[in-house]
Amino acid sequence: MTxxxxxxxxxxxDAVPVFVAAFETACDSVEFLREDEACTSWTVSGLMREPAQxxxxxxxxxxxxxxxxxxxxxxVESEVEAEGWLARTLASFPPQPIGRRLLIxxxxxxxxxxxxxxxxxxxxxxxFGSGEHATTRGCLIALEHLRRPRGPVADIGTGSGVLALAxxxxxxxxxxxxxxxxxxxxxxxxxxxxxxxxxLVRIARGDGWHAPAIxxxxxxxxxxxxxxxxxxxxxxxxxxxRLGRAGRLVLSGFHPQQARxxxxxxxxxxxxxxxxxxxxAWTTLVxxxx
Numbered sequence: 001m002t003x004x005x006x007x008x009x010x011x012x013x014d015a016v017p018v019f020v021a022a023f024e025t026a027c028d029s030v031e032f033l034r035e036d037e038a039c040t041s042w043t044v045s046g047l048m049r050e051p052a053q054x055x056x057x058x059x060x061x062x063x064x065x066x067x068x069x070x071x072x073x074x075x076v077e078s079e080v081e082a083e084g085w086l087a088r089t090l091a092s093f094p095p096q097p098i099g100r101r102l103l104i105x106x107x108x109x110x111x112x113x114x115x116x117x118x119x120x121x122x123x124x125x126x127x128f129g130s131g132e133h134a135t136t137r138g139c140l141i142a143l144e145h146l147r148r149p150r151g152p153v154a155d156i157g158t159g160s161g162v163l164a165l166a167x168x169x170x171x172x173x174x175x176x177x178x179x180x181x182x183x184x185x186x187x188x189x190x191x192x193x194x195x196x197x198x199x200l201v202r203i204a205r206g207d208g209w210h211a212p213a214i215x216x217x218x219x220x221x222x223x224x225x226x227x228x229x230x231x232x233x234x235x236x237x238x239x240x241x242r243l244g245r246a247g248r249l250v251l252s253g254f255h256p257q258q259a260r261x262x263x264x265x266x267x268x269x270x271x272x273x274x275x276x277x278x279x280x281a282w283t284t285l286v287x288x289x290x
Contacts, residue, residue, distance in 0.1 A: 004028075004080050007057065008045035009073040010035065014230050017157070018068050019044045021181040022060035026053040034255065047080065098137055099144040102166060107194075120165050122191055135226050135252040138277045138284030139163050142250045143224075145275060145286070149173060151221030151244060156208050156235075161188030161201065163224045168192075168200040173221075177203045178211040209238040219244035229254035233265035240269035243289050248274070252284040259283045 007027070011019050016032050023030045027046025035041040048054070058075075065072045095105040095112040103117040110121045140163065148171045155164040158177030168175045179185040188203035204213035220243050225232055232251055243249060249271060254262055256278065263273060266287055275286040 005048045005051070005054075006045055006078045006080050007048060007054075008043050008076045008078075009061065010041055010043055011068075011070065011073055013040060013042055013228055015064070015068040015070060016042050016044060016228055017180070017231065018064045019061070021184075022064040023057065024181055024183055025060045026057035096137075099141045101144055101170065102140055104140075104162065118169055120162065120169060120195055122160055122162055122165075123187060123194070134280035134282040135284065136162060138252050138279040138282060139224055139226050139250050140166055141277055141279070142275065142284050142286050143167060143170065146222065146248055146250075149221035149248065151219070152176060152217050154178070154209075154214055154217070154220045154223040154242065156214075156223065156225040156239075157227045158188050158203055159184050159226075161191045161203050163226065164188070164201050164203065165191060165195055165197055167222070167224070168197045169195070172200070174217070175201045176213055176217045177201065178206045178208060178214050179203065180205070180207055208235055209242050214242070218242045220247055222248045222250075224250045226250075226252045229258035229262050232262050236265040236269045236271075239266070240271070240289065245289065247289045249287040249289070250284065251287065252282065254283055255281055256283050259285060263287075 009019060020030055020032055023044055023046040027048050029047040032042050032044045035043055062072055095103060095109050097103050097114060097117060101118055103114050103119040105112050105119060105121055107121055107123045113119055143166055153167045153173055153175045155175060155177035158164050158179045161177050164175040164177035177188055179188060182205050185203055185205040192198045192201040192203060202213060204211055206213060223243055251262060263285060270290045271287040272290055273285065274288050277284040
């Protein structure tokens with residue numbers, strides 16, 4: 001029976017986005033999970049069908065280590081059964097009613113519709129954010145509770161672009177999404193075109209708030225950032241600079257234990273807490289700039 005290789009490394013939280021991007025260059029499926037309650041250590045893992053990709057992954061891990069200043073972590077390898085892998089992957093992403101109005105469906109279920117719900121068809125590819133993760137769900141639920149913004153919207157770390165697409169679909173506003181990983185940025189742009197939203201949504205490759213596409217459209221009336229706790233704290237000052245007066249901010253990608261740290265960093269920049277959503281073991285915060 002054919003088997004898939006599962007490769008994994010253990011890294012600190014700050015390094016997770018860089019190592020996820022490294023794994024995405026060579027793996028067919030990538031995930032990251034916390035290892036402890038304090039969220040200081042995380043496992044980044046990927047499934048690989050082609051053994052020839054191992055060299056590419058090793059090079060990507062070495063580059064990620066250099067970027068983050070870490071020693072190259074040991075790669076733990078195991079095997080999983082490949083029989084029915086694609087079917088199991090598709091089955092793990094069924095059509096998902098989220099909140100009161102949205103339906104997120106994969107390209108393999110593009111025919112599925114639910115009366116009264118606005119459907120978005122997502123090809124997650126190697127990009128994070130197909131809607132199944134609790135952080136994405138939390139952001140989509142938060143989006144539904146917000147008033148339509150009077151200005152452009154930013155999606156920092158857009159992944160598959162699902163939050164950008166939902167904002168454009170429900171609010172009919174201009175949205176700029178930015179993603180560091182080129183494959184994810186490409187996936188997000190393709191999703192915008194597939195959903196007929198390319199005239200409202202621009203997905204660009206770049207480094208968060210510093211990306212030229214993001215800077216040109218500032219200030220923003222609302223923004224989403226579904227990343228991780230420490231990167232969110234590190235960019236709180238820049239977030240405040242790019243949001244307009246009374247701008248609203250939806251943050252996720254962290255556990256309840258980290259919510260106080262994220263909130264404190266943004267309160268120092270003039271934000272106040274409006275709402276908090278708990279979905280599974282993850283937290284989403286809705287803030288407003290004073």
